[in-house]
Amino acid sequence: MVTTPSTMLPLQTEAPDFSLQDAVTGATVSLADLKGSALVVMFICNHCPFVIHIRDEIGRLVNDYQKRRVAFVAINSNSLQTHPQDGPDKMKELAQDVRWSFPFLFDSTQEVAKAYRAACTPDFYLFDAKRRLVYRGQLDDSRPNNGIPLTGKDLRAAIDAVLAGKAVASEQMPSLGCNIKWTPGNEPDYFG
Numbered sequence: 670m671v672t673t674p675s676t677m678l679p680l681q682t683e684a685p686d687f688s689l690q691d692a693v694t695g696a697t698v699s700l701a702d703l704k705g706s707a708l709v710v711m712f713i714c715n716h717c718p719f720v721i722h723i724r725d726e727i728g729r730l731v732n733d734y735q736k737r738r739v740a741f742v743a744i745n746s747n748s749l750q751t752h753p754q755d756g757p758d759k760m761k762e763l764a765q766d767v768r769w770s771f772p773f774l775f776d777s778t779q780e781v782a783k784a785y786r787a788a789c790t791p792d793f794y795l796f797d798a799k800r801r802l803v804y805r806g807q808l809d810d811s812r813p814n815n816g817i818p819l820t821g822k823d824l825r826a827a828i829d830a831v832l833a834g835k836a837v838a839s840e841q842m843p844s845l846g847c848n849i850k851w852t853p854g855n856e857p858d859y860f861g
Contacts, residue, residue: 673788712792
């Protein structure tokens with residue numbers, strides 16, 4: 670299985686704005702709609718084995734922290750040309766099957782992924798109440814078939830620090846996963 674690491678967007682970057690359609694509700698969701706003491710932005714998709722591996726932990730994490738005023742949003746930027754199985758209809762089906770309670774947005778132009786310098790699925794970004802980036806990287810050390818228990822410890826520790834008003838540890842490990850499936854000719858320039 671080929672893996673792609675996060676690009677590790679610089680800490681303190683202001684959350685790039687977006688306005689995308691939620692595949693589940695059909696509503697348009699923007700950055701300003703996501704209220705809370707912290708915000709987790711996840712780049713995920715349906716078919717990636719790395720995302721499939723963590724789907725249940727994403728649900729647990731969201732259930733644990735939404736009640737503590739942490740906002741969550743997932744964005745799928747995979748190309749419909751190359752990966753129609755990741756399209757909005759399948760996104761809605763997945764979100765309903767696993768009972769996710771957060772917006773699952775479709776980035777059809779891939780411009781939002783580029784604004785976040787997203788590279789892989791999954792790719793996690795944590796912003797504080799001022800929407801400044803304080804964590805980017807992995808959920809935890811667990812990967813498909815590596816035998817390490819799935820706990821979400823890295824992202825959970827970062828969220829806990831933000832909620833406690835403490836600094837997030839500066840040593841952060843990139844996420845690893847499938848590369849975002851770019852529409853041919855639309856690949857970003859931040860890999861070179």
